[in-house]
Amino acid sequence: MEPITIITTALALASPYLAKTGEKVAEKIGEDVWNMLKKPFKKDKEKELFPESPNETQLEKIKEELLLKVQNNESYKNELLQTITDANTNLNQQNINNQGKVEKQINIQTNTGDIKF
Secondary structure, three states, X not given: OOHHHHHHHHHHHHHHHHHOOOOHHHHHHHHHHHHHHHOOOOHHHHHHHOOOOOOHHHHHHHHHXXXXXXXXXXXXXXXXXXXXXXXXXXXXXXXXXXXXXXXXXXXXXXXXXXXXX
16 A cells, blocks of 8 residues: 555544544544554644644644655554554454344445355
């Protein structure tokens, strides 16, 4: 995955936390991603770069700084990518409660091969 795609995806996942809206699960996932984004910066730079509720201009500055960090630090890039993957998995998890008899059931999100009913 390209560095800019990783950063854009991470910021999109952090947006529920930043906007302080949405369900608690989404907020927790967003908070985890937001904290991962801040991780490579020193405390003084972190406070300057990551305000409580950044506007569009500040988000663009964050993207630029993160792009430099991701391009120069392969381990941070991989750690951020893993955080994004875990966050997407947690957000897309489905809990199905069915009290009736299920004859055939498929998960539409992860189909492979021929499917016959």
